[in-house]
Amino acid sequence: MNSADEARSDPALIEQQQHRGRFLARAAGSATMAVLGCYAALSGYRLGLFQLGAPDAGLFPFMFGTALVVAAAVSLAIDLRGLSRALPSCAGAGGERSKVGGYFATLAVYLAALPVLGFLVATGIALAGLLRFVERYGWRASLGTAVGASLAMHYLFVRLLAVPLPKGWW
Amino acid sequence: MTLVDQLLLGFQVSLSLQNLAYCLTGVLVGTAVGVLPGLGPVAAISMLLPVTFLMPPAASIIMLAGIYYGAMYGGSITAILVRIPGEAASIVTCIDGYEMAKRGRGGAALGIAAFGSFIAGIVATVGIAVLGPVLAELALKFGSPERAALVAFGLTLVVLVGQGSPLRAALMVLAGLILSCVGLERVSGQQRFTFDIPYLYDGFNIAIMAVGLFGIAEILHTAEQSATDAKLAKASFRVVDLLPSREEWRRSAPAIGRGTPLGFLLGLLPGGGSMVASFASYVMEKKLSSQPERFGRGAIEGVAGPEAANNAAAQAGFVPLLTLGIPSNVIMGVILGALMIHGITPGPRLVTENPQLFWGVITSMFIGNLILLVLNVPLVWIFIQLLRIPVGLLSALIMAFCVVGAFSINNSLLDVAVMMVFGCIGWAMRKADLDPAPLLLGFVLGTLLETSILEGLAIGYGKASVFVTRPLSAALLGAAAFVVVVSYALPALRRWQRRNR
Known part of the structure; x- marks a missing residue:
């Protein structure tokens, strides 16, 4: 059995790879949310935040988007920290x-x-x-x-x- | 009208032959949904929404409610006998229920789950009947600032009390709030995130989103999983063997007694729901037990308490929906969609303006719980046969049903395409550990939040202080702040003190 086969059959290694894959997926999710937040905040800003002292159409998308960017940035930082601690992936556990x-x-x-x-x-x-x-x-x-x-x-x-x-x- | 008169009016509605048939259908479908792993009550209710379009409003809500609490019971069957929770609220039941089944007491575990659910269901229904009108009367005093504060409080609880990481739940709630902005803005009529596509002018349809996020996404997720070989624990399904012994009753009764009010209270809170209730009940039973080491080895209290709690929570969720118009969990969000499709806006006026619907739905829960007990205990072995249906076959059929369901909402193929897109998004979200439930709740409550804030500002002549100068609104915002402090600041302070010691 070569080392790649051993790696594939080692349950501990498979678990760590899944762990790494999980952090990667989580980080991708957080990054996507950050992009969505950026887009919402920018679109909201362009729509206008206030008009004659009253909220305009863009205020809520801007607020929700900004909050999403902040939360996604924190989440991404946590995911990346977890990712750096996980072992590098070698054999894929792809599922079906x-x-x-x-x-x-x-x-x-x-x-x-x-x-x-x-x-x-x-x-x-x-x-x-x-x-x-x-x-x-x-x-x-x-x-x-x-x-x-x-x-x-x-x-x-x-x-x-x-x-x-x-x-x-x- | 006294409470008795109102209940009599409700029974007149729920005991009609048509509504009895819908209630029976609902609880049977719900039990089947609970038994089948992968198909949760959210997906089932979303898929069946189009079926309810031609039904009278009361009948449709009676059936959808039956699916919900029927699923709570059905989930416990597979949790106990196969160690596969049919739906999330039954995860805890697996722990001691399956251990009991392995020791030949599976019948008793099933029995106590059924009786516990029944008792909790009846008590919760009485609770709804008593509390519902009181809350509705209180809610009539709510203005827009109070409503905005209530939604903010609810969303805070969705983030903090729900399952999983609060940070990721917050991401989902915020994404849901952004999605709720899609369409024409209500005051100025300006387009937001519509990309000049007429389909998006009215925003997304909650039923389409729910079928995609919970139905299609679940099918894709199931397709990806390798087949698991579930072992059916030995259990006798004779009615006499489903009756718990006197000792088992003695141990279970206090657990049911505690689980019911705990579940009811948690069910009232946004973000609480059945799963949180069952976990909380299990932890409470273990802490209160003089022999906590028995838990995990087949303690019947570990089945009785959580099962009572999840059923009570499932039914309590109807209180904020019907009286305040605020869904406490994602299933209530979908049922809110069903009510709106029928042109009914749930809220404090529902009790006075549509008493047939309000009391009809409540009394149907008495009947539904009775049907569950009378039919499901002797028929448990039939439901177990559902597990023999191959998962692939089931997924293919559910997929076709989702497509037809989405199409029939507006007879539009564009809806089907949007549902598929949400299905793919939901599948990707699962992989990224992002729960779609807070997203859907954020989406449902987003419109209400924005409208209430805008109206509140108008009442306060443009001053945001209106939200903190009105006592009820201030109390609700204070409660939200308190929950945040208790959840984050206090543990952080304790950690800091420990480090400095």
């Missing part, structure tokens, strides 16, 4: 990222297909694709579930609740 990608892709295709194919067909295809290719069920189970679930939802929403779901181009 491809599955998440599969869900993202299915959602995007589903959204695009809804106005074209209509609810019934688009839902059937999206469910069948998701179950077969992302969740790795057999064809029979995927198709059976997709058809059954689409029909059940169509019955519930269109027949019982009279929701005008997209009918598609036909």
